[in-house]
Amino acid sequence: MPPPPGHRFAARQAPELPPVLCRVRAFGIASALLVCALLPIQGSAGARWRALAALERSGAQVSASAIDLQSGRLIEQLNGQTRLTPASLTKLTTAAVALATWPADRMFQTRLMSAATVRNGILEGDLILQGAGDPSLDDHSLWTLAAQLRGTGVTAVRGRLLVEPAPFGIVACETADRCNAQIRSDNAYNAPLAAVGVDFGTWCVRVRATLPGTPALVRGCGVSDLPVPIEGLIRTVANGSRQTFWIERVTIAQGDRLRIGGDIPAGEQQEVYRAMSDPARGVGLLLKETLREIGIGIEGPVLVGAQDLAADAQVLAEVEGLTLREQLGRMLRFSNNYIADVLTLDLAAGALQSSPMTLAGAGQLLSDFVARMQPPHAGAAPGPLLLSGSGLTDENRLSANDLVGLLAHEYRDTRHFPAFYGALVVPRDAPFAFLRGGSSAWLDRVALKTGTMEEPLSVCGIAGYLRKRDGGWIAFAAIVNGSPRKPHVPHTTALQAEHADLDALLQEY
Numbered sequence: 400m401p402p403p404p405g406h407r408f409a410a411r412q413a414p415e416l417p418p419v420l421c422r423v424r425a426f427g428i429a430s431a432l433l434v435c436a437l438l439p440i441q442g443s444a445g446a447r448w449r450a451l452a453a454l455e456r457s458g459a460q461v462s463a464s465a466i467d468l469q470s471g472r473l474i475e476q477l478n479g480q481t482r483l484t485p486a487s488l489t490k491l492t493t494a495a496v497a498l499a500t501w502p503a504d505r506m507f508q509t510r511l512m513s514a515a516t517v518r519n520g521i522l523e524g525d526l527i528l529q530g531a532g533d534p535s536l537d538d539h540s541l542w543t544l545a546a547q548l549r550g551t552g553v554t555a556v557r558g559r560l561l562v563e564p565a566p567f568g569i570v571a572c573e574t575a576d577r578c579n580a581q582i583r584s585d586n587a588y589n590a591p592l593a594a595v596g597v598d599f600g601t602w603c604v605r606v607r608a609t610l611p612g613t614p615a616l617v618r619g620c621g622v623s624d625l626p627v628p629i630e631g632l633i634r635t636v637a638n639g640s641r642q643t644f645w646i647e648r649v650t651i652a653q654g655d656r657l658r659i660g661g662d663i664p665a666g667e668q669q670e671v672y673r674a675m676s677d678p679a680r681g682v683g684l685l686l687k688e689t690l691r692e693i694g695i696g697i698e699g700p701v702l703v704g705a706q707d708l709a710a711d712a713q714v715l716a717e718v719e720g721l722t723l724r725e726q727l728g729r730m731l732r733f734s735n736n737y738i739a740d741v742l743t744l745d746l747a748a749g750a751l752q753s754s755p756m757t758l759a760g761a762g763q764l765l766s767d768f769v770a771r772m773q774p775p776h777a778g779a780a781p782g783p784l785l786l787s788g789s790g791l792t793d794e795n796r797l798s799a800n801d802l803v804g805l806l807a808h809e810y811r812d813t814r815h816f817p818a819f820y821g822a823l824v825v826p827r828d829a830p831f832a833f834l835r836g837g838s839s840a841w842l843d844r845v846a847l848k849t850g851t852m853e854e855p856l857s858v859c860g861i862a863g864y865l866r867k868r869d870g871g872w873i874a875f876a877a878i879v880n881g882s883p884r885k886p887h888v889p890h891t892t893a894l895q896a897e898h899a900d901l902d903a904l905l906q907e908y
Contacts (some may be wrong), residue, residue: 414485447903448477450896451877458885459893463877464799465865465904468810473871474904479803482783483798483880486850486858487734489790491802492765494819495809498744499768500749503724503818507533507745509595511544511716514709525558525707526697526715529684530565530595530679531744533720534738535729537598538621540718545693547716556690559699562683563706566748569679573758574792580674585647588791589670592740592758597685599737602627602784604657607668607888608635615644615663619685620670622692626684628656635661649677656659679703724818731822731848732830736789743788759786769797772804790850802862802876810864810872811901823847823863837898839906840849844868851890856881859893865901867908875901 415801449462455461455477464479466472473479499837508531515524528544530536572578576589584590590600603620615633619625644661655676661668675681690697720726730738740758747761749756755761765785784796809819826834827842834849835842847863861875877900879893 416660424885431537434468437900447475447907448789448877449903451879452894453479454879454888454896458882459888460714460880460882461878462799463875463897463900465801465873465875466803466807468807468872468874471807476705477801478523478798478856480798482781482798482801484793484852484856484858485790485795485797485802485860485878487736487790488797488802488848488850488860488862488876488878489765489785489788489795490731490734490850491848491862492769492785493739493743493788494731494822496738496746496765497723497727498809498812498815498818501723502816503722505723506719506721507531507535507542508717508719509533509536509540509829510718511548511712512656512708512712512714514712515558519552520552520554521555522553522558524556525561526556527561527563527698527708527712528595529563529706529708530593530685531720532566532594534596534599534735534741534746535720536596536682536718536724538603538619538685538689538768540720541597541621541682541689542693543718544686544716545689546697548690549693549695551715553695553715556697556699558695558697560683560687560701561706562679562701562703564679564703565705566753567594568705569593570744570755570758575862576791581650581676583647583649584674584676584762585645587674588736590674590737590861591676591678592744593678593682593738594741594744595674595682596737597682598672598674599735600655600678600681601672602648602655602675604673604682605668606633606644606663606671608647608663610666611635611637613647617657617659619654619688622685622688624688624692625657626688627654629659630656631659633659634662635665638665640664642667646671646673648675649687655681677703697881702733716817724821727822732824734849739789740787740791756789758759759792762786762788762792768804769801772801774810780818790852793852793855795822797878799862799876799878802878803874804875806862807863808876810874820846820864824849833894838902838905841902844905845901852880855886857887857890857893858899859888859890861894861897861901865904865908869908871908873904873908875904 424733462478462481464476465474510529512527538723580589587601605618605620607616615635644663646659741762762785769783786792823846844866850860852858860878877897
């Protein structure tokens with residue numbers, strides 16, 4: 400699954416896989432916030448954070464904390480109030496605020512609408528694709544919309560295809576990765592944000608080998624013909640040869656295009672995702688091609704912008720995305736940045752009753768939520784700071800105490816805890832191999848989220864729940880950042896220290 404940050408530093412996020420061992424202002428929040436009082440602790444490390452304390456002595460920055468959720472007792476902390484860059488641990492806050500705002504079974508509806516009349520199968524006017532801020536919209540959704548429209552008897556559209564990005568409009572890029580992706584991209588995680596996009600704001604490209612010495616077939620994953628130019632070719636080579644093909648998306652005045660090259664061995668077929676420069680326009684182009692392939696031609700161009708719908712506009716087709724609980728599962732399990740940041744903008748649009756202008760502004764909702772978790776005496780200056788819901792923004796700041804306070808709140812929220820806990824990863828079933836090793840206690844009695852980042856300082860963190868042998872629960876968090884003295888702490892080293900200290904807790908409890 401493709402994951403999806405300017406004025407700010409390019410917070411290049413590691414793909415949740417270290418290279419060796421592992422690859423609110425609270426407007427309108429429905430549920431009351433339970434303040435989980437953490438007992439004040441004097442001093443720094445205790446016996447339970449020995450490996451992390453040693454890592455700190457070597458030059459790393461560390462914040463770690465664990466609390467017993469039955470008694471509320473703070474088991475141990477190491478610089479628990481020190482706020483560091485949390486990377487993808489930020490997504491725990493995004494999930495908590497989403498569940499406090501919407502039911503876990505909430506679904507986002509995307510619609511095809513028009514105020515034009517249909518005569519003899521011809522829609523005599525514009526067709527409008529109305530977004531709903533659904534991060535899970537995919538090529539299957541577009542085919543569902545196209546099939547429904549075809550089912551109404553429409554065979555042609557005389558007007559334009561208008562894409563309405565709602566509930567928020569165009570959001571300026573705020574980190575260098577996403578700003579650079581407006582010009583070119585050779586990956587998927589840095590897709591610009593849009594209220595309506597497809598496949599997490601990416602072009603999904605299927606490359607299928609043919610006969611050795613002939614060009615491979617390059618198609619869309621959901622359409623036969625991609626609606627953007629393709630420059631170059633990928634050559635099919637003998638079975639067993641080394642695969643060297645590459646694909647990058649570049650953008651010129653006329654729009655996106657794909658540049659390709661290299662070799663693919665005979666018998667191979669692969670899907671590759673590349674960030675779109677403008678996901679709202681991209682979804683319009685893909686929908687137009689989908690409609691063409693199902694037998695509905697659109698004469699006019701694809702245009703993006705807010706639409707003033709006529710009072711007599713009718714819904715011609717609609718599709719519901721994944722439920723919120725499913726989206727949160729994908730966001731946390733696969734650390735999907737696009738889902739996290741689109742949901743953050745959706746939340747802010749609903750809270751403000753207007754379109755948020757920036758992701759950083761929308762992130763205030765998350766910052767305030769975390770701040771309200773803290774007892775009055777526990778606040779550290781400055782407070783928690785979240786400028787994105789994904790953690791791609793390196794200026795995000797959370798402490799281990801912030802995170803365990805959030806986890807404690809979710810644990811005590813009986814209505815939302817099942818969906819929140821169910822979105823976490825149990826190491827034995829983790830999608831990434833770096834978590835699937837260790838004792839049976841680690842593999843089966845822990846549910847967690849990881850967070851990693853490469854620049855400007857390294858980040859490796861874990862946070863989640865530990866199930867005690869007596870059936871009780873512990874909430875824990877550990878964040879390791881590089882420091883000016885030691886900018887890069889290898890992810891393998893940080894994760895091994897976090898794992899070792901959590902194993903000590905598992906042995907004790």
